[in-house]
Amino acid sequence: MECLYNNHMKNSKVYFTDLRTVPGNDMLTKLERLIRKAGIADIDFEGKFTAIKIHFGEPGNLAYIRPNYAARVVDVIRSLGGKPFLTDSNTLYTGGRSNAVDHLDCAMKNGYNPISANANVIIADGLKGTEYREIPVNGKYCPAPKIGSAIADADIFISMNHFKGHEQTGFGGALKNIGMGSASRGGKLELHSESKPVINTTKCRGCNVCVKNCAHGAISLDADRKAVIDYSKCVGCGQCVALCQFDGAVLKDYNTSQELNYKIAEYAKAVIDGKPHFHISFIVNVSPECDCWCHNDAAIVPDLGIAASFDPVALDQACADMVINAPAIPGSKLHAEHPHEHLCGEDKFHLIHPDTNWQSGLEYGEEIGIGTRQYELVEI
Secondary structure, three states, rough: OOOOOOOOOOEEEEEOOOOOOOOEHHHHHHHHHHHHOOOHHHHOOOOOOOEOOOOOOOOOOOOOOOHHHHHHHHHHHHOOOOOEEEEEOOOOOOOOOHHHHHHHHHHHHHOOOOOOOOEEEOOOOOOOOEEEEEOOOOOOOOOEEEEEHHHHHEEEEEEEEEOOOOOOOEEOOOOOHHHHEEHHHHHHHHHHHOOOOOEEOOOOOOOOOHHOOOOOOOOOOOEOOEEEEEOOOOOOOHHHHHOOOOOEEEOOOHHHHHHHHHHHHHHHHHHHHHEEEEEEEEEEEOOOOOOOOOOOOOOOOOOEEEEEEHHHHHHHHHHHHHHHHHHOOOOOHHHHOOOOOOOOOHHHHEEEEEEOHHHHHHHHHHHOOOOOEEEEEEEO
């Protein structure tokens, strides 16, 4: 795989394994070999609390990472002397993960429990999302990100990321899982503060789906049955953008996505700066939208494999390049919109979400020193 970016910065290594198996070499074995080859054992885990940041899956969405993979990562960390736990922060929007009680229930039902995943689950920002640490990063957009306490207090940070599309950031990968996913509910409000959507009244059908699903009661229908947003109540969570099937609810402009990605990069910096960290991305079930919704649409490209790196920026760039170079799957949302094109080499995330700018987050992450877009892909 060729890196798309070339400058004078040193390449980061991104290790990759495909999904082909033979007897005696199953995917869990391949995962362990991958992360060991990538250097996870170079981290001093002895007696250290190790946060494994992972999305436990929204009820109804089946695209989340299988807990079997988490269990193998837990086993590796324990073998190196660490004290691992699985963690995520509460969500801003309505759903099954907006408080610790519902969030834990969701995690357990999806297999993230001490039996299946071999580790305890700790909701990072507590019962109501109010347990956090403000970590100064001198950021241009977020001077002191609000990071869930369990993640902020951990000695070591490991991310396990499901790589997929995203309606506000272009795609969700390592940086989004680290930055947005580690933010407390108040932190997520800060992240979304400039990403408030608008209604395209020419496309709005008055179907009422956005009204019913807005957790903050910010949307209503006017006399012409067109959606109207009350911006005094809107928090910019983007749920209406994801749910609208007619492109009636859209991001305000291209810069909205860009600024959100900048903020996510600053939050990611707050999480990983000054502590050992390592990142694993699963390029499987690459659905067009975020895993936070209660459904997952058909994958847009074939399952590609698993990648790992110490550098989350390089990891995201490598995963994006692999998806860009892959063919579109017939029957997917992407293929339905481009039925006579294989789309190899096309930016699939921008095709699906043209109002987003995923490159901005990686460029800014590079600028603030959390990684580089230059990488060397090492196939295991």
